[in-house]
Amino acid sequence: MEEEKLESQVKRIKTKLSQARKADKEFKVFGADSHKYQLNKPISIEQVAAIEQEYGFQLPPCYKTFITQIGNGGSANSDAAGPFYGIYSLQKSINELADFNGPDGGQRACIIYPFMPEDYWQQQLNVIKNNDLTIEEYDEELARIYGGILLIGSQGCAYINGIVLQGEHTGKVVNLSFDHQLPKFTFEANFLDWYERWLDEVISGELSDPNSGWFGYSVAGSEKQLLEKYFVSECNEYKYYCLEALLLKSTISSKTFKILENQYHLNNADLKRISLQVMVNFSYPKARNYLHEYFNIEPEFVIKLLYWYGKKKISEWIEILHTSVPQFKDAEAFRCFVHILKESKTNYCQIILPFTAHADREMRAIAFSALDSLNNKTKKNLINYFISGLTDTDRQVIYNTLVALEGIVDSRLLKYYQAIAKQNVDEQKDNAILYRLNNCLTYFKLTNKTILNINTDNYKIKKWFQFWKKP
Known part of the structure; x- marks a missing residue:
């Protein structure tokens, strides 16, 4: 029964491949101009068996059916027709093992699963993120995390597709990334169902629509x-x-x-x-009452919804947002909150200032970024807040503070500017901070080098007309 089902699906896929080529002649679907809907001839069962024996794992029947009956790789050394930039040949997938999860990665148990919570994933990454590992230790940990997975295609940048080789979810396709973002399984039962869905959405024109979303997510x-x-x-x-x-x-x-x-x-x-x-x-009007109701339950989520979908209705929320400022825990929600306040053209300074001392560094960085849009007269009254930003332990906070301070001339800032210059010059790092520091120092007729040689307590800031006076 299972063999008949596979045989029927293979016939459908072959027919749909031809239809997809005709439907997307101009290669509007993402990645199609790379694979051009071409496939190389299939690999033999004997070759697959030899590779399985050599590497010590079995390929899922759905994937094995594809490479032995439909195609193995694309033409002219490209990848086979498929989602994103196409499907790797089996040999290319094998070659990827060494850099991804090691030569024995395919033999290991797969520890990731559908709808995996973020906290579980972060626990798995703990050793890699928080320890100074040798190359061998790092590779071993990577093999443990991504064990039981074979890479089968690239989505571009750091994003890739893998197929599960071991365990309960054998044959399912999972979206992965080289920067270790939370893996997300596709929703189809197996590789062939996922591949056929892609063909269906190419043929229907859905994937040619820029608003269709990222395939498989x-x-x-x-x-x-x-x-x-x-x-x-x-x-x-x-x-x-x-x-x-x-x-x-x-x-x-x-x-x-x-x-x-x-x-x-x-x-x-x-x-x-x-x-x-x-x-x-x-429909914002139909959902309006529910938004107000839910604001009392989870204000941060409502703020994100307002930013995403209700910008034209912000005026009715301004008084509420000014008088009922949430105790933010979500940095994204706080960023949305700041954008809403900026767009409202209201005086939000006193609302933002407490967040410059927030325990979360990202919150502090967002707060100082928000202060950038204040006028210079207001900024000069907030020098002590800006000094706390310049002495922050987080470099993004320092960077955002420098951006906000550009154009502000106040001698109280100089010793902090000098300390930043010295630290960055000594450590030979963070050109972005030095660039922003130089922009601030221009107004003092200084640079990040000349400030190192002055006494900041006695430095006299010349008025503009004094530069034309004879010494």
Whole structure:
């Protein structure tokens, strides 16, 4: 039965490959101009068996079927037709093992899984992030983290696709990154289903639409299909992504909006939040009362929704935001909050100042960045706050403070500027900070080099007309 199913799917895929080439003749789909919908001839079963024996792992049947019956790599040494820049040949995938998870990586257990929480992932990265490892120790830890995965294609930049070789999720495709972002599994059952979905979306023209989203990161389906999947599933994480996928639609029906209203009332936590987000995205007026209600529950989330979808309605929220400033824990929400205040053209200085001393360094950096838009007269009254930014332990905070201080001439700043110059020159690093420091020192007729040779306590700042006086 399984063999018949695979045989039928292979026939469909071959037919759809031809249709995809015709549907995207101008290679508008991302990555298509690289692989051009071409495939090299399949690899033999015997060659695959020899590679499996040499490296000590078995390839998933779905992937093995693809490379032995549809194609192995592309033409002229390119990758085979497939999502993003295409599907690697088996040999290229094997070659990637050494730099990714080691020669025995494919033999190891796969410790990642669908809907994996961020805190679990950070625990897995702890050794790599927080220890000074030898090359051998680093490679060993990398092999442990990404064990049981074979890389099969590049999405560009640091992003890649892998296929699980071992365990419960064998054959599933996972989105990975070389900078160790949280892995995200695709929603299809296996490689062939994922590949066929890609062909379907190429043929339909969906992937030619710049608003379609990044392939494989959302649940597939029409509005009706997404709701059917939502109600059938018993997995809350999957249900969440079913509703999230509605955000990629250009519009939703009034019936769907009613369903979302019901789900907002019936659920808590993530499902309540995503129901609200979809409603706000498609109709702020209809979702307005729910936003005000939810502001009392989770103001940071509502602030993000206002920034994303309700910028034209900000005026009705300004008084609330000025009088009910949240105790921010989410830096992204605080950044949205700052943008909203800036766009409102109101006096937000006293709201932002406490955040310059926030325990979170990212919050402090955002706060000092926000002070940049104040006029110089106001900034001169805040010198002590800016001094705390210049002496901060975080370099981004120092950088943002320097940006905000450009054009401000106050002798109290000089000794802190001198300390920054000395530290950066001694350590020979952070040209970005020195660049910003030089911009500030220009107004004192100094540079990051000349400031090292002055007595900051006695330095006299000349007025503009004094530069024309004879000595």
